Amino acid sequence: MKIVVTIQHPAHVHFYRHAIDELDEQGHDVFVYARENDLAVPLLEAYGIDHEVLAGPQRSLASLARVQATYEWRLFTRARRIDPDVMTAIGGVAVSHVAPLVDARSVVFVDNEGVWSHRLMAPFADVIATPASFEDDFGDGHVRYQGFQELAYLHPNRFEPDPDRLRAAGVDPSDRYFFCRFRTWDAFHDVGEGGLSPAGKRDLVSRFDDRGTVYISSSDPLPPDLEPYRQPIPPTAVHDLLYYADCYAGDSATMATEAALLGTPAVRIQSFATDFDADMSNFVVLETEYDLLRSTADESVALALADELSADPETPARWKRRRDAVVGDLQDGTTLIVDLLTRQARTRPTQTADVAYSSSSR
Incomplete structure (x- = not known):
């Protein structure tokens, strides 16, 4: 599989870094794209994760739309060249817009209710994964799990203080x-x-x-x-x-x-x-x-x-x-990420995660 991962925040680097390693070990091709941030790009470099920076940071809220448009266009040009099976992000506005244009599945992770940018993402994303306590309902593609996004890197299976x-x-x-x-x-x-x-x-x-x-x-x-x-x-x-x-x-x-x-x-x-x-x-x-x-x-x-x-x-x-x-009783987030992404190959376009997680109903 070819998998595109996008990074907009330092926590996204931590969230995906173990999954990137595991996907690479399984033989998948992983492509990482980032927006410049005070810590995100230095973290990618520190962890030795190959990546390309597609856009700089917005200097003000007024510049946000312009930077976002630049980022989405450049992501589209790279994805069109790669022809990925799956694209993934936290928040996922750009990924949800670009993935259908290149015939890829999109997997978006969200943990903040009531955010207006979800309206730009939710109608286009194939799978939206949230903690089980999440109040909003995204419909048929909504997957709930027992845990928190931060447990992709802070679960006892993944982190030991040094x-x-x-x-x-x-x-x-x-x-x-x-x-x-x-x-x-x-x-x-x-x-x-x-x-x-x-x-x-x-x-x-x-x-x-x-x-x-x-x-x-x-x-x-x-x-x-x-x-x-x-x-x-x-x-x-x-x-x-x-x-x-x-x-x-x-x-x-x-x-x-x-x-x-x-x-x-x-x-x-x-x-x-x-x-x-x-x-x-x-x-x-x-x-x-x-x-x-x-x-x-x-x-x-x-x-x-x-x-x-x-x-x-x-x-x-x-x-x-x-x-x-x-x-210790909550879900290892990296295992969740890897499982959701590897389930989304184009050979099974209608499948969402179904066995290990609960449905969108609460």
């Missing part, structure tokens, strides 16, 4: 330290949304700084007073840093989920986190069912939560116990 990677970068995993992630709000699904204010970022770092070392990862430029806190580790060791942290807080939803699934106390601070009835189901499950996450759109509430979680040195041990009790 303290030596941190020590090599000058970080002692036995020290008391805290991790913050500040993200750029320029994606399709970010229109009208936002995260921490500059004052909120400074306040959060100051509170953590009183209790230990603070490391920051940021896709936006940091002001001079916060630049000294920038984390020193290579991007391939970020999950080791997150695993050993005493607490995580920031406006990255992906990293909040990663922290929770690693058993690190986590506070997610962004406008999406309004209340349980309106929030995305994966965050609701992590907070209300697993007690591994705290989410809020209110900065003052978030700072109080970060204070509460970071004040007690026994909190990380409690979180690790909760994580160990649930994560």
